[in-house]
Amino acid sequence: xxxxxxxxWLIPALPLFAAGIIAVNKQPARKLAATLAIGxxxxxxxxxxxxxxxxxxxxxxxxxxxxxSFPWIQFGGQWMDIGWVLDxxxxxxxxxxxxxxxxxxxxxxxxxAHDQNFMRFFCxxxxxxxxxxxxxxxxxxxxxxxxxxxxxLTSYLLIGxxxxxxxxxxxxxxxxxxxxxxxxxxxxxxxxxxxxxGTLNFYEGGHGCLEPSxxxxxxxxxxxxxxxxxxxxxxxxFLGAVGKSGQVPLHVWLPDAMEGPTPVxxxxxxxxxxxxGVFLVARVYPLMSVGGIIGAHGVPVTTSLTVxxxxxxxxxxxxxxxxxxxxxxxxxxxxxxxxxxxxxxxxLGVGGVAVGMFHLITHAFFKALLFLGSGSVIHGCHxxxxxxxxxxxxxxxxxxxxxxxxxxxxxxxxxxxxxxxWSKDEILHSAHNWPVSPIPFLLGCTGALFxxxxxxxxxxxxxxxxxxxxxxxxxxxxxxxxxSHSSExxxxxxxxxxxxxxxxxxxxxxxxxxxxxxxxxxxxxxxYLTGEEFxxxxxxxxxxxxxxxxxxxxxxxxxxxxxGWFLYGKRQRKTVAEKDVLAAAQPFIYQLLENKYFIDEIxxxxxxxxxxxxxxxxxxxxxxxxxxxxxxxxYLTVGLAWLYRLTDEYFVNLxxxxxxxxxxEGGGGLSKLHTGRVQAYLRVIGVALVALIIFLIxxxxx
Amino acid sequence: xxPLQGCLLVSALLFAIGFAGAVTRxxxxxxxxxxxxxxxxxxxxxxxxxxxxxxxxxxTGVMFVIFSIALAAAEAAVGLALIIAIYRHYKTSNLDExxxxxx
Numbered sequence: 175x176x177x178x179x180x181x182x183w184l185i186p187a188l189p190l191f192a193a194g195i196i197a198v199n200k201q202p203a204r205k206l207a208a209t210l211a212i213g214x215x216x217x218x219x220x221x222x223x224x225x226x227x228x229x230x231x232x233x234x235x236x237x238x239x240x241x242x243s244f245p246w247i248q249f250g251g252q253w254m255d256i257g258w259v260l261d262x263x264x265x266x267x268x269x270x271x272x273x274x275x276x277x278x279x280x281x282x283x284x285x286x287a288h289d290q291n292f293m294r295f296f297c298x299x300x301x302x303x304x305x306x307x308x309x310x311x312x313x314x315x316x317x318x319x320x321x322x323x324x325x326x327l328t329s330y331l332l333i334g335x336x337x338x339x340x341x342x343x344x345x346x347x348x349x350x351x352x353x354x355x356x357x358x359x360x361x362x363x364x365x366x367x368x369x370x371x372g373t374l375n376f377y378e379g380g381h382g383c384l385e386p387s388x389x390x391x392x393x394x395x396x397x398x399x400x401x402x403x404x405x406x407x408x409x410x411x412f413l414g415a416v417g418k419s420g421q422v423p424l425h426v427w428l429p430d431a432m433e434g435p436t437p438v439x440x441x442x443x444x445x446x447x448x449x450x451g452v453f454l455v456a457r458v459y460p461l462m463s464v465g466g467i468i469g470a471h472g473v474p475v476t477t478s479l480t481v482x483x484x485x486x487x488x489x490x491x492x493x494x495x496x497x498x499x500x501x502x503x504x505x506x507x508x509x510x511x512x513x514x515x516x517x518x519x520x521x522l523g524v525g526g527v528a529v530g531m532f533h534l535i536t537h538a539f540f541k542a543l544l545f546l547g548s549g550s551v552i553h554g555c556h557x558x559x560x561x562x563x564x565x566x567x568x569x570x571x572x573x574x575x576x577x578x579x580x581x582x583x584x585x586x587x588x589x590x591x592x593x594x595x596w597s598k599d600e601i602l603h604s605a606h607n608w609p610v611s612p613i614p615f616l617l618g619c620t621g622a623l624f625x626x627x628x629x630x631x632x633x634x635x636x637x638x639x640x641x642x643x644x645x646x647x648x649x650x651x652x653x654x655x656x657x658s659h660s661s662e663x664x665x666x667x668x669x670x671x672x673x674x675x676x677x678x679x680x681x682x683x684x685x686x687x688x689x690x691x692x693x694x695x696x697x698x699x700x701x702y703l704t705g706e707e708f709x710x711x712x713x714x715x716x717x718x719x720x721x722x723x724x725x726x727x728x729x730x731x732x733x734x735x736x737x738g739w740f741l742y743g744k745r746q747r748k749t750v751a752e753k754d755v756l757a758a759a760q761p762f763i764y765q766l767l768e769n770k771y772f773i774d775e776i777x778x779x780x781x782x783x784x785x786x787x788x789x790x791x792x793x794x795x796x797x798x799x800x801x802x803x804x805x806x807x808x809y810l811t812v813g814l815a816w817l818y819r820l821t822d823e824y825f826v827n828l829x830x831x832x833x834x835x836x837x838x839e840g841g842g843g844l845s846k847l848h849t850g851r852v853q854a855y856l857r858v859i860g861v862a863l864v865a866l867i868i869f870l871i872x873x874x875x876x
Numbered sequence: 877x878x879p880l881q882g883c884l885l886v887s888a889l890l891f892a893i894g895f896a897g898a899v900t901r902x903x904x905x906x907x908x909x910x911x912x913x914x915x916x917x918x919x920x921x922x923x924x925x926x927x928x929x930x931x932x933x934x935x936t937g938v939m940f941v942i943f944s945i946a947l948a949a950a951e952a953a954v955g956l957a958l959i960i961a962i963y964r965h966y967k968t969s970n971l972d973e974x975x976x977x978x979x
Contacts, residue, residue, distance in 0.1 A: 851978075
């Protein structure tokens with residue numbers, strides 16, 4: 175066994191220790207906190223690289239997979255094992271999370287520089303990293319679940335980081351509760367899986383729950399609705415992924431999660447945590463795909479994978495269309511994230527692990543880039559998040575503009591040079607070949623069009639035209655004329671410091687380069703994950719199917735970009751209050767999209783209303799039915815006690831007291847006879863004796 | 877008057893005098909002397925009933941009286957000791973003033 179497999183636990187443990195040390199330190203140790211957090215991630219990154227290199231070079235001889243397990247806790251007669259696994263999936267995610275995480279940590283140093291609770295922030299960030307890395311290395315659904323919940327907890331803590339804002343506190347609660355619904359499914363799936371196979375270890379030399387023997391058992395066992403147990407467990411586990419990865423219908427928390435600080439949005443709600451759901455599906459992919467009919471292109475089709483595909487496709491188009499009509503810079507990105515997560519799910523469903531995971535990795539880089547870029551914009555515009563109040567930032571923030579443009583093109587899928595193109599193209603390609611239905615493919619294409627459109631809209635509104643942020647200030651400016659002169663220049667947007675821009679530049683580099691590890695001509699990524707042989711073959715690029723799709727998707731992207739530029743770039747909005755172009759043209763649709771299809775309102779009217787009603791019912795039952803019963807018992811007891819008291823006081827005590835009183839008085843009277851004078855007693859005795867004698871004498875006579 | 881009657885009469889007289897002394901006198905020692913007199917009256921009765929009784933040959937009366945006298949001696953010793961203790965405690969031997977047991 176390679177040393178790195180045995181010591182893989184160090185990678186999550188280091189940030190965990192860092193979080194602990196930060197938590198127990200005295201408050202103003204900012205430098206220490208940042209150093210510890212970033213340092214632990216840097217060491218974790220180096221270790222991840224070691225792990226990554228260990229998994230390289232196994233093409234053609236199966237998937238490299240080493241596990242390390244040991245018994246942890248005992249319940250009943252059974253031992254629960256925990257352990258970790260090193261395979262390409264883990265190694266790749268480790269490298270991605272530690273690297274992106276490290277860059278975001280560095281960015282946070284600049285972004286949070288003025289925050290009072292700098293240390294708390296880094297403590298939570300490090301704890302989050304620990305949980306996320308735990309999720310990745312886990313070779314056991316139990317350890318996975320524990321880490322998963324740590325991740326959920328830190329997500330809650332970080333969304334609500336500015337808890338003095340009511341909206342942030344509400345968003346944190348919403349995120350926590352919504353993901354909890356999914357986690358319930360995951361927990362049920364986990365318990366069922368344990369009941370079926372007797373183990374939660376993924377891989378264990380043939381005995382793990384993802385290995386052929388256990389899978390065959392589950393497949394053979396048919397349960398309700400004629401479904402195999404494996405399908406149902408797969409769907410339950412997928413429910414957890416739906417919650418965590420913001421798939422429809424549990425997507426509502428993710429856009430609200432943007433109330434947290436922007437680095438948090440980047441790290442948790444774009445790059446890593448929300449990808450955990452996708453990672454979960456990829457991890458249990460053997461379970462999802464077991465017993466599937468192998469289609470024409472070597473991709474299995476099963477019930478679970480079909481459901482995943484549909485959910486992903488619907489999410490992709492659904493969220494992309496909402497993103498078109500949002501005005502908060504971070505909310506646009508949030509809906510974009512939901513949409514891209516839908517693509518990943520769809521990729522997993524139609525194309526297998528490699529397709530979905532490739533998009534996950536590329537997306538992590540360019541979405542982190544976009545979020546950090548938006549953080550830089552927000553920071554530069556003095557905490558302004560409304561794109562209508564920005565504009566013309568190209569002039570003020572050239573570096574941010576350049577990297578943001580890279581991220582935007584990557585997300586939109588600009589052909590050939592950006593990673594998003596290759597990964598999204600692969601998903602669309604697989605969807606095209608999907609034998610079940612062509613609709614996911616069409617939904618994906620429409621989603622791609624929307625993606626290109628809303629990203630162009632956002633960039634055009636933020637970076638082009640002229641700065642509209644002064645408008646409001648000039649309206650309020652009269653109240654403070656004394657320092658309007660000096661503050662005018664400082665109110666201009668400004669470029670962020672190097673500690674924020676350097677991570678952006680690095681991420682931008684990866685947003686471009688990463689695409690080339692998974693092109694059809696050189697499918698290194700696919701080969702790396704599946705352990706299959708591959709070779710560089712340029713002719714594959716020009717195969718009719720591939721080339722046609724590439725051209726088609728490029729055409730879609732260009733249409734989206736062109737449309738966006740035509741509507742928003744060419745003719746810039748002049749004022750903040752001006753109506754959106756789409757709103758003017760199609761007010762009804764725009765309203766619908768701006769209000770996110772009224773999903774929150776529908777939930778408010780159904781689920782939450784029902785919940786409130788149930789709560790009211792419980793309260794009513796508690797207060798009147800159970801409370802009434804308790805009250806009845808109470809009054810009964812009180813009445814009885816009162817009766818007892820009366821009996822005691824007026825019968826028992828009264829008789830006893832009278833007796834005592836009489837006795838006492840009698841004793842008192844008798845005690846008067848005691849004069850204490852001995853001679854008096856003697857006298858009485860004498861008189862009594864005489865009386866006795868007289869009595870005896872006379873008595874005898876009578 | 878038979879000798880027995882004379883004896884009993886003397887004895888009764890003696891007892892009455894002793895009782896009167898024990899009851900009326902204030903001084904503790906005199907009261908003690910009265911008690912001794914009453915005791916001796918009882919002893920006289922013993923002797924008289926033995927001497928003029930059915931079995932004067934059995935020395936029962938004498939025996940009883942000797943015991944009684946021994947007892948009286950012991951009693952006198954205890955009584956005097958008590959009187960001394962009382963005198964030490966109350967600084968008086970007047971029985972009217974010793975009434976600690978008053979109820």
